[in-house]
Amino acid sequence: MVSPAIALAFLPFLITLLIRYRHYLVLLYRAVLLGWLQDRLTGVPREQRAFQYVLTHAIPGDPQHILHTFDQWSYHCEHLSCVGPLKGKIVEKLLCERAPRTVLELGTYCGYGTVLMAAALQPGARLYTVEPNPQHASVAEKVIRLAGFDEQTVELIVGHSEEVIPQLREQHGLQSVDFVFMDHWKRCYLRDLKLLEENGLLADRATVLADNVVFPGAPHFLQYAKTCGKYRCRVHRASLEYCRAIPDGIAELCYAGAR
Numbered sequence: 001m002v003s004p005a006i007a008l009a010f011l012p013f014l015i016t017l018l019i020r021y022r023h024y025l026v027l028l029y030r031a032v033l034l035g036w037l038q039d040r041l042t043g044v045p046r047e048q049r050a051f052q053y054v055l056t057h058a059i060p061g062d063p064q065h066i067l068h069t070f071d072q073w074s075y076h077c078e079h080l081s082c083v084g085p086l087k088g089k090i091v092e093k094l095l096c097e098r099a100p101r102t103v104l105e106l107g108t109y110c111g112y113g114t115v116l117m118a119a120a121l122q123p124g125a126r127l128y129t130v131e132p133n134p135q136h137a138s139v140a141e142k143v144i145r146l147a148g149f150d151e152q153t154v155e156l157i158v159g160h161s162e163e164v165i166p167q168l169r170e171q172h173g174l175q176s177v178d179f180v181f182m183d184h185w186k187r188c189y190l191r192d193l194k195l196l197e198e199n200g201l202l203a204d205r206a207t208v209l210a211d212n213v214v215f216p217g218a219p220h221f222l223q224y225a226k227t228c229g230k231y232r233c234r235v236h237r238a239s240l241e242y243c244r245a246i247p248d249g250i251a252e253l254c255y256a257g258a259r
């Protein structure tokens with residue numbers, strides 16, 4: 001048993017911790033606990049709940065309105081780990097500047113980032129997006145088609161990035177990629193960057209963006225990008241999707257070619 005005197009001595013320390021990390025606690029509640037509870041209560045997975053909301057509130061064929069409807073859901077109902085509007089603007093701006101012919105997204109989730117990038121593509125450009133979770137992929141497929149993008153513009157590949165990347169050339173006819181958006185599990189960023197290099201898939205001066213390099217963070221990936229000599233690297237500071245109080249950022253790598 002902890003004596004009341006010891007408990008009292010720890011109280012100020014505990015209160016300081018709670019105050020300092022309150023935004024992370026709110027995130028834990030909104031992103032994990034609330035979703036888990038709603039999953040149990042409704043028997044419907046959260047991505048499906050979000051899609052039902054989008055289906056009933058968004059204008060079909062209007063990508064911006066579909067993104068805005070996802071944002072409404074995420075701000076006011078349940079947290080989704082889409083790239084979100086703030087970091088989305090960074091992705092959109094860089095994509096418009098580079099005008100890539102081929103884009104690869106790792107981690108489709110509900111298709112938010114896919115729709116955001118597909119809407120900014122030049123005519124004739126193509127986007128490949130990779131998602132291993134069949135339930136997420138099924139929601140994303142519906143969202144992408146609801147936004148009005150056909151299979152010529154957006155190809156959704158169901159599989160793990162580590163299996164899909166080595167097959168991109170032979171099975172999907174992708175010779176090289178001009179623009180990559182990494183937004184899957186952070187521990188896979190470095191492995192998949194090296195896989196793209198080894199398979200000769202990065203075009204000269206290709207842009208590689210990596211989300212969440214500040215929170216939750218991808219230190220090994222950043223360390224490699226900054227020190228291997230193959231990339232110019234900078235981090236665009238922003239905040240975590242749908243949580244303005246938690247700092248986050250997107251890394252932008254410019255590939256200088258194989259050495």
Ligand SMILES: C[S@@+](CC[C@H](N)C(=O)[O-])C[C@H]1O[C@@H](n2cnc3c(N)ncnc32)[C@H](O)[C@@H]1O
Pocket residue numbers: 081082083084105106107108109110111112113114130131132133136159160161162183184185188
């Ligand atoms: C943060 S979400 C992606 C958000 C999406 N890019 C957006 O902006 O809407 C991460 C997704 O990566 C997927 N994922 C996990 N491991 C993966 C892998 N090895 N390859 C591709 N996707 C993966 C997860 O299933 C999840 O749907």
Ligand SMILES: [Mg+2]
Pocket residue numbers: 081082083183211212
């Ligand atoms: Mg992300």
